[in-house]
Amino acid sequence: MRQPVYVTGTGLVTCLGSGLAAQVPVLRSGLAPKARTVKTTEGHAFYHAIASGDSGDRLYALLERAIVPALQAAALDEQALRRTALVVGSSCLDLPVHESIYLSAVDKGESPTPIVGPGYGTMAANLARQFGLEGPQYTLSTACSSSANALLHARLMLNAGLADHVLVVGVEAYNRVSVEGFGALLLLARGEYSPFDKDRTGLILGEGAAAVVLARTAGHAPPVMLYGGASACDSSSPTSSHPDRILAVMERALADAGVGVSELIGIKAHGTGTVSNDQAEGDALRRLHAPLPPFTSLKPYVGHTLGACGMIELLMLVAAWGEGFLPATPGFSAIDPGIGVVPATSAVPLANRGAVLCNFFGFGGNNTSLVVAR
């Protein structure tokens, strides 16, 4: 049976601030912050984690703000740090850098070649060099499940004895491709961000970065463990999943973790706020267990951070759980009769010990569920 692995260092930066503690006041309030409007074709809303700076600079600034505290907290000696593996989960990868360079040149009236020096693994290579990591590097890019899959792979590496420590990183930096792309798909919210609500209209994007150092032993770390998880492809539709497949991946994740659904004390839903995701996920949650443990969507607090949401929302959950609560889902006011489930509408007390299921679903039917325990 696969073994749990331990979170020995964390770093997080979202629009709520840097560090786990910075997330708590807003999470406790249950109120979503106001998103800024960005300059895109239709002036969409966006949650910035860094106030200014071009896309290229902000990507690595976000990463540094997440990775530095995580490595500091893990307190690895020099040899251990050198041998630490690196797993990055991201959907934007370094596109913001290329976008910044390209659009700057276009704005000057030039005819630049888009994306010079491409490489999905470039960002990880740069991070490894910057932080002195000489272990294996992996970049996983599976849309919105990217960093959740990164966590799963890191756990497998540790269980197999292929690494003693793994730095897992999730990042999404503002880029116009993503905002314009979701706009073209008509998936962006036309008002408040309200997952699972009867009148939900879509999602608001956000940026951020998160990092954890996973290890086989807890050491002095807070008692947070990645207990298990599962990832599976639902090939029924490129942009939405079928409830059967969502249910299957949740059940597989629980089986992998050796946790019964009745043992769950909470669920962190993917909860994007789109009509289709929330319908399918809500249907699957309703069939998972009755009564359903309290569940919530964290996306209204920081925006949908796409490939980074696995890592970012995991640490937001850890931050709130450490203070004894599961945050409410902002924006929810009316039950959708077609879904029939209601997310937490106020902070729910969470026991100090227990297991929480976390869902992350990406385009291409890439569905991942994680089981986190304290």
Add this chain to the structure above:
Amino acid sequence: MIFPLPIVAASGFVQLAGDTAASLRDELRSVTPNAPRRINRLAELGLIGAHRCVAGRDLTDDTAVVVATTTGCLNDSVQLLRAIGDRRPPMPMDFINVSSNMTGFHLAAGLRLHSSNQVVASADFAWEAAIEVAMLGSRRFLVGAIEECTWPLAQQRERLGLSQDAPILESSQWLWVDRDATSPIARIDSVKRFQNDAELAGDLSSASWPRDSEVSIHNADAAIVRALTGLTVPTASTPSPHSGIDAAAACIAAVTRRARSFVCISRGRTGQWCVTAITAA
């Protein structure tokens, strides 16, 4: 135990990029009559290679799909940036297709697979990284390495830092691995990483490969590899912007020609090494 990994089948598809993008539809329809439409070139390449590998056989739905790529969905990324630069809204399908895992999605749809579906990249050893991701997560998997070209070629050569007369290849290389295979054609005996020359030499001095193993080297000096390993190695090592494919192509070629013993040695940009050993069953 992780190794050995029994190989059921292997296949590769490679074509030289011409001055214009050659259509892949006919090739795709020849391997899968129900080829999906409105997919991108990376997915077309991926499906061609994977279906050639599977060759119409049934896979169990717990077969994972892992795709290695270095430059990913380059065509879609370029098109999306051009649209934004031109102040045009992006085409919805271009945005959906820019998710590199769409290749695995279409493959899973066609082969009715419902297991893990991953896209793996690494600046060095992308192919080997994909094998490592696959082997830890699943008992059986399709692992492929795919790289596409973009046009115009002059821009693609500039993009990759190549001379303007350098050939550019598009490639889709696949292995089908199944730990429960009863009649594998070969097996991956090991995928090992080494931090430096000394670690490589130390391990290889005790390696059990036959001295006449076929050897393929990537981004490494042949003389150095001969000195470190004592193996007879090819004299040429062609540096490639797609080093991930080169290793994959070499492995697939070795499997398909039933090489008795094959060693693929890749060197990374920071002096690390990765060695894959494959033997015929």
